[in-house]
Amino acid sequence: MKRLPFLVFLLAFLAVGCAHRSSAVSPLPPLVKVDSHSEEIPLKSPEVSVTSGNESADRKENPGNGEKGEEAEIATIPDPLESFNRAMFGFNDKLYFWVLKPVAQGYKKVVPEAPRVGVKNFFSNLKFPIRFLSCLLQADLSGAATEFGRFAVNTIWGVGGLMDPASSKQLNIPKNEADLGQTLGVYGLGQGFYIVLPVLGPYSARDSIGIAGDYFLYPVSYITPWYDWLAVRAYEEVNDTSLRIGDYEFIKEAAIDPYVALRDAYSQYRQKKVEEGRGKPATPKPGGVR
Amino acid sequence: MKRYFMGLGILMFLLSTLPVYAGAPLDTVQANVNKVLDVLRDPNLKSESAKGTKKEKLEAIYEQMFDGVELSMRTMGANWNKLNPAQQKEFVQLYRQILEKAYIDKILSYTNEKIVFPKESMLSNSQAEVQTKVITSSKEIPIFYRVILKNGTWKVYDVVIENVSLVQNYRSQFNSILAKNTPDQLLETLRKKVKGQ
Numbered sequence: 001m002k003r004l005p006f007l008v009f010l011l012a013f014l015a016v017g018c019a020h021r022s023s024a025v026s027p028l029p030p031l032v033k034v035d036s037h038s039e040e041i042p043l044k045s046p047e048v049s050v051t052s053g054n055e056s057a058d059r060k061e062n063p064g065n066g067e068k069g070e071e072a073e074i075a076t077i078p079d080p081l082e083s084f085n086r087a088m089f090g091f092n093d094k095l096y097f098w099v100l101k102p103v104a105q106g107y108k109k110v111v112p113e114a115p116r117v118g119v120k121n122f123f124s125n126l127k128f129p130i131r132f133l134s135c136l137l138q139a140d141l142s143g144a145a146t147e148f149g150r151f152a153v154n155t156i157w158g159v160g161g162l163m164d165p166a167s168s169k170q171l172n173i174p175k176n177e178a179d180l181g182q183t184l185g186v187y188g189l190g191q192g193f194y195i196v197l198p199v200l201g202p203y204s205a206r207d208s209i210g211i212a213g214d215y216f217l218y219p220v221s222y223i224t225p226w227y228d229w230l231a232v233r234a235y236e237e238v239n240d241t242s243l244r245i246g247d248y249e250f251i252k253e254a255a256i257d258p259y260v261a262l263r264d265a266y267s268q269y270r271q272k273k274v275e276e277g278r279g280k281p282a283t284p285k286p287g288g289v290r
Numbered sequence: 291m292k293r294y295f296m297g298l299g300i301l302m303f304l305l306s307t308l309p310v311y312a313g314a315p316l317d318t319v320q321a322n323v324n325k326v327l328d329v330l331r332d333p334n335l336k337s338e339s340a341k342g343t344k345k346e347k348l349e350a351i352y353e354q355m356f357d358g359v360e361l362s363m364r365t366m367g368a369n370w371n372k373l374n375p376a377q378q379k380e381f382v383q384l385y386r387q388i389l390e391k392a393y394i395d396k397i398l399s400y401t402n403e404k405i406v407f408p409k410e411s412m413l414s415n416s417q418a419e420v421q422t423k424v425i426t427s428s429k430e431i432p433i434f435y436r437v438i439l440k441n442g443t444w445k446v447y448d449v450v451i452e453n454v455s456l457v458q459n460y461r462s463q464f465n466s467i468l469a470k471n472t473p474d475q476l477l478e479t480l481r482k483k484v485k486g487q
Contacts, residue, residue, distance in 0.1 A: 076462050117428065243428070254392035256483060257463045264462035265454045272453035 077204060077267040079194045088196035089259045095199065096248060104241040111242075118162040119239045125154050125161030129217040134178035138186050138277050143176040150175065178277065180217075181210025185274030194263050202266045315418035315437045316410035318444040322355040323405060323422065330400045345394060352390070357445035358382045360438060364447055365460045373473045384480040385460075391484065418444070 079085060108116070128151040135144035150166040150173050157165045166173040184206050185191070192205025203211065215221050220236070223229040255261035329335065329347045362382045363370050373381060409421040416439040424431045436448040448457040467476050 076465075250392075250396070254388075255463060256388070256460070256479060257466055260463045260466045261459055264459045268454045268458060269452070 076264060077191050077194045079263065081193060081195060085194060085196040085263075086259055088198050089202075089262070091198055092196065092201060100238065100241055101245060104238050104245060107238055108242040108245065113243075116239055116242055119236075120243060121154070121158070121164045122161045123220070123236050123239075125151060125158070126219050127214075129219070130180065130214045131176060131178045133217060134180055134183045135176055137180075137183045138178065140176070140178070140277070143178060146173050147176050147178075149173050177273075179210055180213040181207035181270070182273045182277050184210060185270070186277040191267065191270065194267070202262055204267070204270060207270060313410065315412075315439075315444045316407055316420045319355075319420040319422070319435050319437065319446070320407050322351060325351050326397070327400075327405070330398070331402075341398070344398065348394070348397065349390065352386070355446055356386075357438065357440060357447050358386050360440070360445065360447040361385070361457065364457045366464060367461050369464060369468050369473075372468065377473050377477060380477055381480070384477065384484055387484045388480060389456075416440075419450075 128147060131147045132144055132151070135141075135147055153166040153171065153173065154161050154164055157163070165171060167175070181204075189206050191207070194202070194204055195208060196202050197208070200211070220232055221229065223232055251261055251265065252258045326348060329344055329351070332344075334340070335344050359382055362378070362385050365385065366373070366381070370378065404425040406423050406425065407420065408423060410418055411421075412418050413436070418437050418439075420435045420437060422433050422435065424433060432452060434450040435446050436450065437444040438447045448455055450456070464476065467479065471479075
């Protein structure tokens with residue numbers, strides 16, 4: 001009988017999530033972009049003055065005619081550490097092609113896709129505290145509720161998180177990929193400068209703080225001894241990569257300057273996340289393996 | 291009489307709130323995407339040797355669907371005026387070729403994924419954003435087409451894939467290159483890229 005209140009509680013949360021999903025969609029207003037754009041500028045101007053000479057971060061959208069000005073473009077991320085970053089980019093690039101990719105390809109040959117997706121779901125499920133807390137910190141209660149619902153459903157019915165029944169067509173509980181870096185951005189902290197961390201990859205100054213915080217919320221981080229933790233994390237990365245082989249190669253192929261392409265793509269992607277966190281668009285992201 | 295005019299007034303007010311080109315941007319994009327899908331699904335073009343024909347047909351659709359000049363101008367931004375007309379012309383060509391080379395294999399590897407058109411929103415009187423989603427077995431990829439109305443047709447001037455704008459992404463690269471190189475050197479880099487890949 002003790003279980004009953006919990007079930008009612010859970011159902012209430014799920015119901016909130018469903019109601020949230022069906023609310024009307026607001027059209028993509030350029031105003032939202034302009035707002036976040038103007039909010040970001042005052043916070044970023046201290047960093048902008050530190051930028052290296054060749055960075056175009058200072059250059060706001062500079063159109064040929066008025067029409068193009070309507071595209072409230074996001075300023076590029078300042079990159080005062082460019083030479084260091086390029087070196088790290090090169091290092092990570094070699095690490096990917098010489099180590100990570102071959103291992104992931106070997107792993108992919110041996111293990112079929114379904115269990116690999118299962119492993120991905122498992123680790124993703126464990127990141128629930130990060131998403132949950134981030135939603136709460138962003139005062140996104142319905143987001144927090146849906147994340148809680150997803151975690152409960154996937155852990156209980158999804159065999160400890162291996163399956164993802166929350167994303168199935170019947171339930172379709174939306175996923176909310178919130179993290180602490182996004183939370184800080186929603187609070188108004190600008191991206192700061194761009195930094196490429198060895199092994200970890202591209203980040204902004206703000207998001208680096210974010211992942212430090214995320215580390216403490218991630219249960220896997222508490223595995224002892226340290227070499228077991230490392231092994232688990234390495235396995236998680238290999239598994240993730242095995243599902244994404246080709247993505248990085250594609251960016252490189254399509255780009256004239258892959259370093260800048262990645263920097264810009266990262267910056268745009270993270271800016272959009274913060275905007276979403278601020279605007280709380282009524283259309284939640286659909287479920288499914290990402 | 292008064293009631294009639296009031297009714298008419300209300301009706302007109304309601305009608306005026308409808309977008310001016312109700313659905314035209316979405317219809318245009320959808321029609322073009324369907325043309326592409328027709329080429330990709332054509333059973334007569336399934337063989338390896340037909341790849342060349344497929345590419346030609348897709349190039350033709352690209353010319354109709356995209357506004358290459360607008361795309362190039364927006365990508366170059368303030369740098370556009372640094373190029374003389376001859377360079378500008380060559381740039382439009384090279385840019386198109388680079389995009390083709392980059393994306394053609396991805397497009398050709400299409401295997402019946404579902405493409406939906408959930409939404410269209412007006413960005414201004416002559417600009418709109420058409421949202422599409424490609425639904426694969428493992429994920430959903432949002433692809434937004436930004437279109438501009440020119441000479442009565444809606445043409446694409448930017449593609450936003452997973453929230454990353456193509457124009458902006460290339461613009462940051464070109465900005466970075468032009469900060470240290472001349473326009474001619476940029477064009478040379480692009481020429482090499484088109485050939486060397």
